[in-house]
Amino acid sequence: MTEIETISEQRCHGGTQGFYRHHSESCGGPMRFALYQPPQAASEVCPVLYYLAGLTCTEETATIKAGAQRLASELGLILVMPDTSPRNTGFDGATGDWEFGEGAGFYVDATQAPWSSRFRMHSYVVDELPALIAEHFPADRERSGIMGHSMGGHGALTIALKHPGRYRSVSAFAPIVAPTQVPWGEKALPRYLGEDTSAWAAYDACELVRRQTFDGTILIDQGEADGFLSTQLKPELFDQACAEGGQSLVLRRHAGYDHSYYFISTFIDDHLRHHASALGRP
Numbered sequence: 418m419t420e421i422e423t424i425s426e427q428r429c430h431g432g433t434q435g436f437y438r439h440h441s442e443s444c445g446g447p448m449r450f451a452l453y454q455p456p457q458a459a460s461e462v463c464p465v466l467y468y469l470a471g472l473t474c475t476e477e478t479a480t481i482k483a484g485a486q487r488l489a490s491e492l493g494l495i496l497v498m499p500d501t502s503p504r505n506t507g508f509d510g511a512t513g514d515w516e517f518g519e520g521a522g523f524y525v526d527a528t529q530a531p532w533s534s535r536f537r538m539h540s541y542v543v544d545e546l547p548a549l550i551a552e553h554f555p556a557d558r559e560r561s562g563i564m565g566h567s568m569g570g571h572g573a574l575t576i577a578l579k580h581p582g583r584y585r586s587v588s589a590f591a592p593i594v595a596p597t598q599v600p601w602g603e604k605a606l607p608r609y610l611g612e613d614t615s616a617w618a619a620y621d622a623c624e625l626v627r628r629q630t631f632d633g634t635i636l637i638d639q640g641e642a643d644g645f646l647s648t649q650l651k652p653e654l655f656d657q658a659c660a661e662g663g664q665s666l667v668l669r670r671h672a673g674y675d676h677s678y679y680f681i682s683t684f685i686d687d688h689l690r691h692h693a694s695a696l697g698r699p
């Protein structure tokens with residue numbers, strides 16, 4: 418059995434909020450994640466909802482700020498919130514820029530040195546973490562959903578689209594939907610994946626959804642007062658790509674809401690219910 422170290426465990430809404438650390442093969446070093454077990458986990462296996470956070474975030478950010486545990490407890494969902502990248506890599510340029518490197522893994526498997534030895538968040542989230550969680554927690558691997566915010570929304574959409582059948586539900590808050598066309602992606606993707614733009618397209622939700630739809634409706638919430646809306650996020654591009662690809666999408670725009678966790682915590686319940694109904698927890 419792969420070992421995990423418990424950093425902390427605390428009672429929360431009748432269940433347990435934990436923080437854990439383990440050695441990751443994919444990321445070549447220690448990784449941390451947060452996991453919430455609802456009360457139902459004491460007596461049955463529960464469906465799992467993965468939440469991928471955005472730039473500058475850690476496994477603590479959404480755990481503390483999203484307010485997801487109260488309804489997850491009621492619905493019987495396990496919540497998994499991984500860190501956004503490996504840490505303490507020592508690579509030149511890995512820290513000091515919030516848009517690249519540590520805290521900005523972009524949920525890709527890097528192919529360029531030195532990043533390729535540690536920055537393999539795609540494999541980590543899709544394969545290694547679910548296997549680890551099924552080993553250590555009462556988690557039903559057959560019932561998984563995935564969601565995320567901003568860079569994590571990009572992660573959730575691309576992962577769900579690239580692995581048909583693996584996730585029963587997907588949603589996002591203010592996702593980066595077209596990283597090949599916006600400054601965040603144009604900065605990070607060449608450094609992780611090289612100059613060949615076809616390698617970037619494999620991690621672009623707009624490109625992916627034109628070729629392979631997700632079996633289910635994708636839910637996206639976007640604040641109209643989000644400072645990144647017109648430069649980095651451009652949800653209209655995904656709306657158009659979904660129309661072209663025949664993908665069912667609910668894109669909700671909310672006047673006055675920005676990019677922050679005040680926005681996320683306002684609408685998190687709608688996302689949990691979206692996932693719960695697909696995961697057999699209506």
Ligand SMILES: N[C@@H](CCC(=O)N[C@@H](CS)C(=O)NCC(=O)O)C(=O)O
Nearest residue numbers: 471472473474478515567568677678
């Ligand atoms: N550091 C950036 C903001 C980065 C940012 O907004 N990050 C989002 C994800 S893309 C976030 O969730 N931050 C953590 C938080 O709000 O607690 C800035 O100063 O403009």
